[in-house]
Amino acid sequence: MQEPPAEPPVEAVGPLLRGVAVLRALSAAPERQLTLGELVRATGLARSTVDRIAATLARTGYLRLDGRSAALAPPLMELGNAYLAAIRLPELLGPLADRLADTLDESVSLAVPDRDGIRFVHQATRRRSLSLSFRIGDLLPAERTAPGPLFAARWSEAEWASWRARRAADPERRGFPAVPPERVGGPARPALEERAVRAAEDGWGLDDQLIEPGLIALAVPVHGPGDVPGGGPGSAPVCALSVVSHTSRHSAAGLREELLPALARTRDAMEDALRDAAAAHGRPGAPGAPGTAAAGGPARTGAWTSASKEELGAGFVESLARGLLVPSAFGAGRAALSLSAVAEATGLARATARRALTTLQHLGYVEAEGRAFRLTPALFDLGYAPLSRLTLAAMAEPHLVDLVARVHDSASTAVLDGADIRYTARAAAARIMTVRISVGTRFPAYATAMGRVLLAGLPPEQRERRLAELTLRPLTPHTVTDRARLAELLDAVAADGRAVVTDELEQGLRSVAVPVRDRDGRVRAAMNVSMHTAGRTLDACLADVLPALRAAADAVEADLRAAGRFAAVAPS
Numbered sequence: 001m002q003e004p005p006a007e008p009p010v011e012a013v014g015p016l017l018r019g020v021a022v023l024r025a026l027s028a029a030p031e032r033q034l035t036l037g038e039l040v041r042a043t044g045l046a047r048s049t050v051d052r053i054a055a056t057l058a059r060t061g062y063l064r065l066d067g068r069s070a071a072l073a074p075p076l077m078e079l080g081n082a083y084l085a086a087i088r089l090p091e092l093l094g095p096l097a098d099r100l101a102d103t104l105d106e107s108v109s110l111a112v113p114d115r116d117g118i119r120f121v122h123q124a125t126r127r128r129s130l131s132l133s134f135r136i137g138d139l140l141p142a143e144r145t146a147p148g149p150l151f152a153a154r155w156s157e158a159e160w161a162s163w164r165a166r167r168a169a170d171p172e173r174r175g176f177p178a179v180p181p182e183r184v185g186g187p188a189r190p191a192l193e194e195r196a197v198r199a200a201e202d203g204w205g206l207d208d209q210l211i212e213p214g215l216i217a218l219a220v221p222v223h224g225p226g227d228v229p230g231g232g233p234g235s236a237p238v239c240a241l242s243v244v245s246h247t248s249r250h251s252a253a254g255l256r257e258e259l260l261p262a263l264a265r266t267r268d269a270m271e272d273a274l275r276d277a278a279a280a281h282g283r284p285g286a287p288g289a290p291g292t293a294a295a296g297g298p299a300r301t302g303a304w305t306s307a308s309k310e311e312l313g314a315g316f317v318e319s320l321a322r323g324l325l326v327p328s329a330f331g332a333g334r335a336a337l338s339l340s341a342v343a344e345a346t347g348l349a350r351a352t353a354r355r356a357l358t359t360l361q362h363l364g365y366v367e368a369e370g371r372a373f374r375l376t377p378a379l380f381d382l383g384y385a386p387l388s389r390l391t392l393a394a395m396a397e398p399h400l401v402d403l404v405a406r407v408h409d410s411a412s413t414a415v416l417d418g419a420d421i422r423y424t425a426r427a428a429a430a431r432i433m434t435v436r437i438s439v440g441t442r443f444p445a446y447a448t449a450m451g452r453v454l455l456a457g458l459p460p461e462q463r464e465r466r467l468a469e470l471t472l473r474p475l476t477p478h479t480v481t482d483r484a485r486l487a488e489l490l491d492a493v494a495a496d497g498r499a500v501v502t503d504e505l506e507q508g509l510r511s512v513a514v515p516v517r518d519r520d521g522r523v524r525a526a527m528n529v530s531m532h533t534a535g536r537t538l539d540a541c542l543a544d545v546l547p548a549l550r551a552a553a554d555a556v557e558a559d560l561r562a563a564g565r566f567a568a569v570a571p572s
């Protein structure tokens with residue numbers, strides 16, 4: 001990663017520069033978290049400035065404040081998502097990559113050039129013996145990858161010079177946290193210069209264990225309709241398609257002999273898909289045509305930042321929040337936007353939008369092409385990689401902690417595991433007498449509120465099949481063991497969006513649960529609050545606990561919408 005040049009242009013927005021410095025410091029921190037004091041030291045900013053920036057970023061949802069520490073939060077991934085939506089490669093080529101991975105039963109990925117590195121924009125992962133698995137947004141040094149030589153073949157002299165300068169400045173490759181350090185004194189490798197010349201002649205690039213022993217990859221370039229294959233600098237392929245395997249299954253030469261034909265066929269289909277999309281572009285009503293609303297993300301505009309300023313006053317740095325609106329203007333069919341288009345989409349004044357674009361361009365997150373602006377993959381540097389590794393359970397945890405602070409009873413998430421629910425995250429209320437449950441605990445699904453939410457969330461045929469298979473035993477005198485009655489209860493849970501179970505798992509115990517749904521409406525987990533029946537009436541539970549529980553589940557769903565837009569989020 002290259003640091004931005006030291007001197008920002010005079011019209012740059014200072015608070016936006018400082019806000020990005022805070023996001024970058026957190027992105028580089030272990031666990032994407034620092035205390036505010038550590039942030040002061042890492043950025044060189046004044047404490048009062050860090051406080052105001054952190055409060056503003058917390059309001060946008062990009063950062064979570066916990067007492068004195070700040071952590072990046074999943075909604076920040078919307079910045080990288082805006083780039084992915086704008087380039088449309090995951091949307092147009094992802095399904096073809098997935099099909100190739102299925103056919104070959106090997107991992108397949110798509111990577112774009114990013115300065116002197118490669119950046120993954122899609123992953124169809126079939127990892128078996130590999131210890132390493134890359135995620136969307138991960139940045140790799142060009143010289144240690146299969147796609148790198150394909151992109152380097154089109155580098156200008158200036159780009160080669162900047163690659164050499166980066167290698168000299170960062171001999172240990174600290175700028176690439178996704179890859180293990182380069183082995184010093186390892187086997188001699190052909191230089192990137194030589195591999196780039198070969199790649200241009202051969203039309204493919206090979207990674208023979210450049211990243212880790214055993215890992216091999218073969219890549220071919222995918223050209224857009226505007227590129228000139230074999231053309232000089234500036235007509236680089238839009239992306240590279242790689243197949244990744246292991247030396248236990250293929251030799252490097254075998255990979256090329258056996259898999260190159262299939263890789264080339266998929267590449268041809270991808271180039272057709274890009275040509276079709278370009279031809280459809282501009283036809284009114286065509287998917288992704290100009291004017292089509294960008295998908296996903298909350299519709300935040302200048303009106304939202306003004307309202308936040310009014311509410312929060314001096315604690316809210318409006319110019320920072322406004323600048324961070326800019327990426328959301330881009331999206332499917334909106335890859336290259338004029339200043340006016342950005343101003344219109346964000347609801348910002350032209351002068352405000354222009355200064356924000358200038359600032360983001362200086363930072364490397366936007367590039368100008370004539371009078372149009374585009375997002376760059378450098379946006380992934382803002383927390384995307386660490387956030388994309390969060391499981392749903394890890395995402396839920398801070399929200400469970402907030403929930404427990406509000407309701408003073410323990411809260412959890414669980415998923416279905418056969419006929420059981422399995423706890424995936426939990427925040428316990430500080431009580432002497434509390435139900436003994438921890439992550440990994442299992443209970444029969446039919447007798448628990450979370451189980452009923454999860455069963456009710458299954459597609460109808462699956463729900464019926466599961467229900468028919470369950471062995472229903474009375475765990476207390478109150479457990480519902482009648483299959484028809486349970487089916488009715490599940491219908492009610494599906495209709496109400498919540499389940500309450502009292503005394504059925506254990507006498508004296510009540511649990512209220514709601515579903516956590518993904519962007520497609522699928523129930524991915526259940527969230528509950530459990531309490532002693534002596535502490536609260538059923539009415540009090542519904543009036544006081546349920547709204548707080550639903551709000552916590554909504555917050556997890558918002559995180560999941562951002563994190564799950566382009567990548568799979570593991571349940572736990």
Ligand code: PHB
Binds near residue numbers: 134144147211
């Ligand atoms: C990957 O998709 O994980 C991948 C691709 C190309 C490489 C190495 C890994 O050279």
